[in-house]
Amino acid sequence: MSDQPETGLPAGWEVRHSQSKNLPYYFNPSEKISRWEPPSGADTEKLKHYMAIYHTPKTVASEENNVQAGKIRAAHLLVKHRDSRRPASWKEADITRTKEEALSILQGYERRIKSGEITLPELAQTESDCSSARKGGDLGYFAKGEMQKEFEDAAFALKPGEVSGIVDTASGLHLIERIA
Template identity: 35%
Template sequence: RNQVSISDEELLEYYNENKESFLEPVQVHARHILVETEEEANNLLLQLKEGLTDFAELAKEKSIGPSAPSGGDLGFFTRGQMVKEFEDAAFSLEPGEISEVVQSQFGYHIIKCEEKKEDLKRNARRVE
């Protein structure tokens, strides 16, 4: 049986050149409020920024999205599962942060990031 000798440097170089295949997708757990008009979205955002109401309660009361009964909870999702405008906003937030108003083909969203699962690099040893 032939043995192939690979140095640590070669392994590291391979890993660095192929990092994408060693990354777990980042996941975001978010809630959102979806409304039909920008004006309504801005009014709701103002209430949230002033701390006058709870995000989940406001989603239940005001959102026209299918997740409204669960307080706008969308669970965890990865890139490629939501429309681009929504996804870009959701992935830019830190846990606890609320987005500005985001327009999509569905209407106007306010997004709250609940938690994030960051890149978890798989062990580079798997290359060996």
């Protein structure tokens, strides 16, 4: 029996941590393949459990420094569609829904969040097509010029605690919540 924790990844794959993005990613050393989304064949339940234990983000030590540097912190819930820049996610290898279907799905999520039934981070964990889903959609701190313009404009217009309306970018459709 191995003392390695069960990741739920197919043989040959491992979880690594990106220093530049400060996010976990998946790597197959023998094939020299890396990706943000789990490879096909992953046991998503085991993987979720593993990621929650070993790759939960640490609290940002110098939150004040980030704010002073003009950075904000936001979370988002992304729904991709077949015309998205990369129509695949950790949930689906090939996203075939139309933009209109994605809009309808996101409008349903927006209603649930605005009614107080569920929070954006809670919903993002299971429904977002972004790999940030495992962190409740938390993208960490970012400055102007680091995100797609439409996303950045919407995020910087929010006050902490506010949730945007639906934002359309090349990645798909988003709801954004400003955290700090």
